[in-house]
Amino acid sequence: MGTDVNKECEVLLEYLKGIFCDSQVESIDIDELGEPFKDLGKGLQYMQNAVKELVMYSAELSKGNLSVEFPEEYNFLCENLKNLHANLNHLTWQAQQVTKGDYSQHVAFLGEFSDAFNVMTKQLKEREEQLKEAAETAERRAEMIEGYNELLIEMLSKRKEWLLVVDKDSKEILYCNKRKQVGVMDSSICHTCKRRLSFQSKLLTWKSNEQYKVWEMEGEADTFYRVTSFQMEWKERSSYVHIVVDITDEKRNARNLNSKAYHDPLTGTKNRLFFEEYMEIVLRDELEAMLCYLQLDGLEYVNENFGHDEGDEYIQNFVEIVKKNFRGGDTFTRIGGDEFCVVLSGNMAELINKKLEEIMKEFQEEVYRKYQCSFSYGVVEINGKENRLTLEEILEKAEDVAYECRLKNIAKYPVIFSTLVE
Numbered sequence: 001m002g003t004d005v006n007k008e009c010e011v012l013l014e015y016l017k018g019i020f021c022d023s024q025v026e027s028i029d030i031d032e033l034g035e036p037f038k039d040l041g042k043g044l045q046y047m048q049n050a051v052k053e054l055v056m057y058s059a060e061l062s063k064g065n066l067s068v069e070f071p072e073e074y075n076f077l078c079e080n081l082k083n084l085h086a087n088l089n090h091l092t093w094q095a096q097q098v099t100k101g102d103y104s105q106h107v108a109f110l111g112e113f114s115d116a117f118n119v120m121t122k123q124l125k126e127r128e129e130q131l132k133e134a135a136e137t138a139e140r141r142a143e144m145i146e147g148y149n150e151l152l153i154e155m156l157s158k159r160k161e162w163l164l165v166v167d168k169d170s171k172e173i174l175y176c177n178k179r180k181q182v183g184v185m186d187s188s189i190c191h192t193c194k195r196r197l198s199f200q201s202k203l204l205t206w207k208s209n210e211q212y213k214v215w216e217m218e219g220e221a222d223t224f225y226r227v228t229s230f231q232m233e234w235k236e237r238s239s240y241v242h243i244v245v246d247i248t249d250e251k252r253n254a255r256n257l258n259s260k261a262y263h264d265p266l267t268g269t270k271n272r273l274f275f276e277e278y279m280e281i282v283l284r285d286e287l288e289a290m291l292c293y294l295q296l297d298g299l300e301y302v303n304e305n306f307g308h309d310e311g312d313e314y315i316q317n318f319v320e321i322v323k324k325n326f327r328g329g330d331t332f333t334r335i336g337g338d339e340f341c342v343v344l345s346g347n348m349a350e351l352i353n354k355k356l357e358e359i360m361k362e363f364q365e366e367v368y369r370k371y372q373c374s375f376s377y378g379v380v381e382i383n384g385k386e387n388r389l390t391l392e393e394i395l396e397k398a399e400d401v402a403y404e405c406r407l408k409n410i411a412k413y414p415v416i417f418s419t420l421v422e
Helices: 002-021 035-062 076-099 110-155 191-196 200-205 248-262 272-284 297-305 308-325 348-366 391-412
Strands: 162-167 173-176 212-218 224-234 237-246 289-295 331-334 339-345 375-383
Touching: 002 035, 035 076, 076 110, 076 308, 237 248, 248 272, 272 331, 272 391, 289 308, 289 348, 289 391, 297 308, 297 375, 308 331, 308 339, 308 348, 348 375, 375 391
Parallel strands: none
Antiparallel strands: 162 173, 162 237, 212 224, 224 237, 289 339, 289 375, 331 339
């Protein structure tokens, strides 16, 4: 009897150890136990089921499975886990509310975790307020920029110049201030540009590695345009921007100013200013040239005796004869009232002196006039790199030669200077 009791106690003890130490413990057969031990065996079986349920329940919670069913009410071992389960369910619901923007959620039942959760919701609320404020500021700024853009586009549409934005790769016109159109523009229907900008195709195909360039184009009917081109990003597209300004009037005014600045109004020849600037280049670049100094004889006499209108005609007749006897590329200038200069490239003094003798003969054949026509001249060679004379010295040398010619004219035609031809 004593041996059976000890044996059954050993069986129950091993069973108890297996319940807490062996996850694969097998249940005992109650019927094989003696009568005094059957109730104890049933109690251990109850404990085994409770521990097994506890292990399974805690395993699901450890994996975050909050949808697991609560253990039976009789299982007191799971009581605290069930409380934790309920708290986690509620915390999950609170977290969902926070994601919806409800930062009033407050946790007070999870110790340090509660403090961390509450600090997080407070910071999220502050951050949301900051983001809202930043968003409102950005929205106001966007509205302001949009207003400025609309104003700028409206102003650009009324400007005389063209503003074209061309896609760098596809060559599509993305924007033209002369046409109100949203999106990509078909260049074939931009009638305004095609009518006025005959070189539009050159703008569309323009390509340069330069970031900024100013160039000029000639349009139809002697019109001129200044084009300012640069690269930029236009609505996230790499583009070229061309600002085209009509400078036709500017060019014409410049021509007129240039004409007035460098031309003699009476004869249409270049004036002394042009002569001095031209000679500065000749001497600076050490060019070989011929300078012919011409002085019209008797101009003061003609003005005093026949009037200044006749004197002007005398000058114009002289200029006309000189012009037709020299090449169009030769530089003919009036440097004083009765003084003129012709500058020719190269050294050919003998040929030029002969040419001047022919001009003198033709000029003196103006027999229909009431006075004899004549001029004095002096030719000076400018020997390029060997030249050491200044312009003043060259002119002085030419005047000296012309003076000798003048003396010969006085001796040969004294009537030009002193006697009125009847």
